[in-house]
Amino acid sequence: MKKIIQVKIFKGEKYYIAECLDLPVVTQGKTLEEVTENVKEAISLHIEGEDLKDWDILPDFSILINFELPFVYAKT
16 A cells, blocks of 8 residues: 655746656645645545545655746757
8 A cells, every 4th residue: 555645846938737656636726835845735625435445545645846947048
């Protein structure tokens, strides 16, 4: 069973987008702080009333957030 729920955050055109890799959860926010709060709330709402065993998740899980940075190669 999983102890960590993984989330990827990346910058869209206007907002930061958080996409959960272990659950069907996607949310957004104007700032990194806002998107992290939104993803915690979205995960909480998604699993509310669910049996975590059905999702193969332990009750005392953690959230691991990876932030995707675009790479810009600067020629010198």
